[in-house]
Amino acid sequence: MKNPSRTNLDSRKTGAEEAGCADGVSTSWTERILSHFTADLTRLWVACDPDDVLLDERLLTELRGRGFELMLYEDPFAFRAEYEERYRAAWDRDEQGPAPSLILHLRGADENVLPWDLVHHGRVVRLSLAELFPKLAYSAVQQVEPEHFSGLFHAHQTELQSARGENESKDFILEHVYQLAPRSIRNPVDFWRELLRMHFANRSLPLLFAQHAAGIIQGKGLFADQPVATWLASKGALLRVVQDAWYRYLSKLGLDGTRTGEPLPPVYCEKGGIAKLEIPFDHSDVQVLVDSMFLVGSLHPLAVHSVPAGIPSWIKAGIVQDPVALRALVLKGIDGLIEATPTAASSHKDWSEFAKRYGEILARTHGLSDTEGSEHLPMILERIRTLQTHSDDQLQAWVAAKHYADLILQPVAKGPAMVHHVPRFLRHRRSAGETRLALLVFDGLAFDQWVQIRERLIAKTRRFVFDEGTVFAWIPTLTSVSRQALFSGLKPREFEDSIDRTDKEEVLWKKFWQNEGVSSNEVMYRRALRQIDQLDALDADLIQKRPKIVGLVIDEVDDRLHKERSKKDVAMWIGNWLATGFVDRLFSLLLNKGYHLYLTADHGNVESTGAGRPSQGVIAETRGERVRVYRSEPLLADSAAACPATVRLDIAGLPANFLPLFAGGRTAFVPDGETVVVHGGVSIEELIVPFVKVGFATESE
DSSP, X not given: OOOOOTTTTTTOOOHHHHHHSTTTTOSXXXXXXXXXXXXXXXXXXXXEOTTOGXXXXXXXXXHHHTTEEEEEOSSHHHHHHHIIIIIIHHHHTTOOTTSSEEEEXXXXXXXXXXXXXXXXXXXXXXXXXXXXXXXXXXXXXXXXXXXXXXXXXXXXXXXXXXXXXXXXXXXXXXXXXXXXXXXXXXXXXXXXXXXXXXXXXXXXXXXXXXXXHHHHHHTTTTTTTSOHHHHHHXXXXXXXXXXXXXXXXXXXXXXXXXXXXXXXXXXXXXXXXXXXXXXXXXXXXXXXXHHHHHHHXXXXXXXXXXXXTTOOGGGGGGEEOSHHHHHHHHHHHHHHHHHHOOOTTSOHHHHHHXXXXXXXXXXXXXXXXXXXXXXXXXXXXXXXXXXHHHXXXXXXXXXXXXXXXXXXXXXXXXXXXXXXXXXXXXXXXXXXTOOSEEEEXXXXXXXXXXXXXXXXXXXXXXXEEEEEEEEEOOSSOOHHHHHHHHHHOOOGGGGGGXXXXXXXXXXXXXXXXXXXXXXXXXXXXXXXXXSXXXXXXXXXXXXXXXXXXXXEEEOHHHHHHTXXXXXXXXXXXXXXXXXXXXXHHHHHHHHHTTOEEEEEOXXXXXXXXXXXXXXXXXXXXXXXXXXXXXXXXXXXXXXXXXXXXXXXXXXXXXXXXXXXXXXXXXXXXXXXXXXXXXXXXXSHHHHEEEEEXXXXXXXXX
């Protein structure tokens, strides 16, 4: 089968996006929004922005280029402290401060809720989606992700002559933003082609649009009584159905083997409950998309012992006959990732999707045999190193370009972007009806190691389903920084007094929930969980105390990785640990008690090579294998000069006297040539970690 071009699939944009973004950020949308802001008019601005229009990453980048910084007004005390320290004091001295102008971002329409001095000295600007898109239903536009506003604005300005109603607005947005025209879907081939294409381009529909499109499709008699809205809204749910249909399709062709990597989905039946769903894999439009999904790791091939004569050649993308074929598949996946690596100008969602693909491929690499088909192994390892170097360089450039700083500002209602957003995201879920919540923090778990855990659970039990995403850890990727931010919901600047230790996590976790109206005795925190014999005591505590909110630290991975010399050794150890049944029982224990279960990590880990320890006389206050932290600029400058291979990065949100110096590349501050598995730096494997909702498989999934 011919492979689809990257232009047609990997980099696919909607028609509205291509038209609206042809000149980068210099679009009619950008100018429409930013025309309100002129840096030399005043230093302080107040943006009344109930719809978070300004928080789009492209707008934030453009604002920074025009001399603006933006701060969220969420906690009045935290805002006041940072504003006075970083901006007001400098302005009073007639100095510029961190930026010529500051925008106070208020998630509301009434500036009078702010302190008098901020409104008096600030220039007020009001932004509203209702005013920006007057011809579309406001309730529909509200559900569109900010990165699509530019394309939608172009279509709104050029395609609409009159106002549209609620359903017409949904149709318009589906067509021009998500490139889906459900009224044009006439048969199963149309349906599967459009659904696979949409998810391959990572354009899952917001639930409102998924329900609307499903109603239209099912109104034609297609897939009656099936969860079509779920398939439109969830890539994971759709892939489970496709994976199961693929294995059954191969079985009909006489190919039987070992299922790998995905859970058994619910038994989806045609009307009347007679037969499982069948997907038209024989159709060329479906074949090209399925082939690409196997290549990037979204779908997992069937391991077979033999291939009958006459099998169509295109099917080979979804089968693995021997270790040589598996290694060839991994090599193709690595090369595809190298080509698809995001850049310093990419969005955080681009990096998140890349990190998931990267984790899938790396997990496959760690699972390869050292003996069978070993002639390919040196080439695979060489290409992995190329991928790591290329992606780390691009990610570091992305951080240096201040895009990482924009993550702090991202809304959390639809999902956290950073680990300190997690408590606020859980607050939203609680308001949405998830009254009992459990957060599992697997200390040090990289995404490739989560893939290993997921696949082991699937192979063993097939009882769980996973809605997978990612979050960014705090830089430096140290436990005391990132895990404390995770449990507190605070930026590191806001817990400066305890930034070098973790003994305040329980207090900060309970304080967050107390501020949300949950009493302290209804909030649980436990740490140092790792062995199955600890779960009886946890079970008893949950029964006795009946907490509404549970936060647990599982530290087996972080403890073990510091004792190993390679990530493949860590993977072997994780396999042995999973065999004890600890994770399976922990998940079941919490789910059986009615908790909505979320899993994440405070940071990942990376295999590094020692480049020697700094030999200068002044020692950093906080020492780590991948980072050293200094408390003054002169000390940092001396160390950087003594170690020219190190990297300095200005990280927003850290205390002013918390200055990190990073080991360059994939090196570490350990004896020269020594191989270690560590964390603290800025790499894909350390910085972007899993954020997963775990549930039991049911027929409604």
